[in-house]
Amino acid sequence: MKDSLILRASAGYVLVAAVVFSLFVLLRGHNEPGGGFIGGLIGALGFVSYGLARGAAATRRALRLAPIAWAGIGLALAAASGLPALLWHGEAFLTHQWLSGTPLGTTLVFDLGVYLVVLGFGLTFVLPFLEE
Numbered sequence: 001m002k003d004s005l006i007l008r009a010s011a012g013y014v015l016v017a018a019v020v021f022s023l024f025v026l027l028r029g030h031n032e033p034g035g036g037f038i039g040g041l042i043g044a045l046g047f048v049s050y051g052l053a054r055g056a057a058a059t060r061r062a063l064r065l066a067p068i069a070w071a072g073i074g075l076a077l078a079a080a081s082g083l084p085a086l087l088w089h090g091e092a093f094l095t096h097q098w099l100s101g102t103p104l105g106t107t108l109v110f111d112l113g114v115y116l117v118v119l120g121f122g123l124t125f126v127l128p129f130l131e132e
Contacts, residue, residue, distance in 0.1 A: 004053070011053030015062070018046025026115050027108075036111030040118025047119075048126050056130040059123075067123035074116025081110035 022043035029035020051059035063070065082094035084106055089097065098105035 007053040011050045015046045015050040018049070019043050022046065022115075026111060029111070036114030037118055039111075040115040041122065043115070043119045044122035044126070047123055048130075051127060051130045055132075056127045059127060059130070063123070067120045067127060069120070071117050071120025071124065074113040074118075074120060076113070077116065078110050078113025081106040081113060 022039040022041075024039075025042060026035050026039035029039070047059055047063065050062060060066070065073075081096070084097045085091040085095035086093045089095075094110070096105055096107045096110070098107075
């Protein structure tokens with residue numbers, strides 16, 4: 001692929017915009033289905049565009065951890081979000097609990113886990129194709 005000055009110059013801005021928008025979608029939808037999944041896809045798209053401009057090595061450095069590690073962290077968060085109901089309230093696993101008087105609860109933790117799983121597995125799949 002031919003090196004593009006415009007693509008390289010805008011890659012960082014596109015990454016930041018995509019991650020900010022993906023976090024907005026994650027938080028907007030945390031009480032509705034789909035906020036974590038579509039947010040993770042948008043975040044992965046930002047990193048893919050960065051990878052197209054800067055390369056897979058620069059994208060891996062920007063991620064700080066391996067993409068599969070992000071997916072593992074997300075899977076652990078999603079699974080852990082069901083434990084408070086089971087352990088402390090005696091309810092079924094993944095019965096979501098809410099902090100009293102706030103719209104925050106284990107649903108947000110579950111969606112954050114889904115976000116990280118989608119981001120991690122998406123980049124685990126795509127980054128090898130960007131390596132030369």
